[in-house]
Amino acid sequence: DTLMMQFEQVPQKERLRIANQIFLELYNDELTDSLIKMPPPTSPDTVKAYLYYWMGEQKFYAQDFTRGITYFNKALEVIDTKNLGLICDTYNDLAICQTRCGLFSSAISAASRCIEIGEQMNDKERLVTATNIIGSIYLMAKQSAEGEKYLQRSLRLAQELNDSVKTAVRYGTLSELYHTMGNNQKAVEYAREALRLDSLRGDT
DSSP states (O other), rough: OOOHHHHHHHHHHHHHHHHHHHEEEHHHHTTTSOOOOOOTTTTTHHHHHHHHHHHHHHHTTTTOOHHHHHHHHHHHSSSSSTTTTHHHHHHHHHHHHHHHTOOOOHHHHHHHHHHHHHHHHHHHHHHHHHHHHHHHHHHHOOOOHHHHHHHHHHHHHHHHTTTHHHHHOOOHHHHHHHHHTTTTHHHHHHHHHHHHHHHHTTTT
């Protein structure tokens, strides 16, 4: 946070050096899989976009969701509109932070934007996550019908991707949803399917 304060206060020419120091700290803290290093030609907005995004991630993992929201929103202000992957990932994590803060309406808007971009990219990996997030938000907001629609879509995407882990999770979440809807027969069916998939992987 001290380095971030410096980054915000120093002249533009000094910001790249400080940003790379922060990226090194994030890497040393194992928050990034590889060391991010911005070369001198990098535009100021690109530096800020990645820095704000990763600071948002740091706050997310520290469960400081309010500050995570602040950083993710700052990132969205400066991310290149062509960088759809980063925009999508930022909306995704923003939605989770907003959900943890009980800001369901804002979280639904962010997750919906993530889905729109995922569809534009035809990126099933991002879509399977985004549809699960928005479905879970609707579940927590007690809007079961909307939740069912998105969670069923997420389940279909997980099956298309042949991802047994995500498929089992979706079955489990849908089981919870059907239980809240009073459809206990379907809740049991989905719970059993989640357990079956887990047992095939040796998770039970």
